[in-house]
Amino acid sequence: MLKISELAAKTGLSAHTIRFYEKHGLISASERSEAGYRYYNDADIRRAEFVKTARNIGFSLEDISQLLSIRVDKTSHSCQEVTDITQHKLDEVNAKIAELESMQHTLSILLESCCGGPEKATHCSIMEALEAGDVKKSRSAA
Amino acid sequence: MLKISELAAKTGLSAHTIRFYEKHGLISASERSEAGYRYYNDADIRRAEFVKTARNIGFSLEDISQLLSIRVDKTSHSCQEVTDITQHKLDEVNAKIAELESMQHTLSILLESCCGGPEKATHCSIMEALEAGDVKKSRSAA
DNA sequence: GTTGACCTTAGAGTAGACTCTAAGCTTATA
């Protein structure tokens, strides 16, 4: 049985974050001391580590929440449900990468066009490009 | 002279967003009607379009704020200042891409390992990988 | 028996970029 700071040390999450996750239903302590201290048993610890692993991959807390509900009753859920969550996340990641690569491309072109020196910015081709508006849009919603 | 909704139509920003940008010093209307309506002249419109172009590229409002202060007095600023902002943004974008590609990689491997079918998730290799924790960390701080 | 580290809670604050609301003028159209 670990106390919260011990679970924190073990998982690399902060005690604050562990309480925050508890408030959002991701983690819980099966026992409390008389004084109200949280005590985590082996199953709790494994669950916390599952959460940490999923978070490290990049899953949102909402995704993790869904993965956890599959985890507690695997016989009621299918591989497909798991791949759906994973695929959806991958789609998101791919969309974000595409957006960032577009920015990367635009920024690189801008940088190439500018001398980057100590001259007055009156002739700066980056500023000119921004004024002219002839750059493609990288950002979509939010 | 355009009213706010006309500037909105012209730039593709919403009137709300235009007021929000004004509150943050990015855009302003040189004139107001007696009733307090904002009126935008050509210089205002060009400034708004500059902001919109920079935002489309992916610059933060803080970056745009700096670019604008260069823009209003180009002789007091150098090309280097402009490239510094641009390079800094590019570095950020590259870091984010690296992080996302790491996620992409992990997610792809997970997806390959799972049958994705209607079977019970009891044998799911994605779940197993998450339990085992043997996936590399993609996410860094915030 | 007291210091100090650790624990509890509810709730506020942070970041970034909006997005919306309420309450009330103004202006254009029918």
Next chain:
DNA sequence: TATAAGCTTAGAGTCTACTCTAAGGTCAAC
């Protein structure tokens, strides 16, 4: 003239994932 569309403001709400604070109780060591 009445209705609707459009404008004003301050300020609150949204989203995600924390991060921190205040005020106080608990526990082990010296």
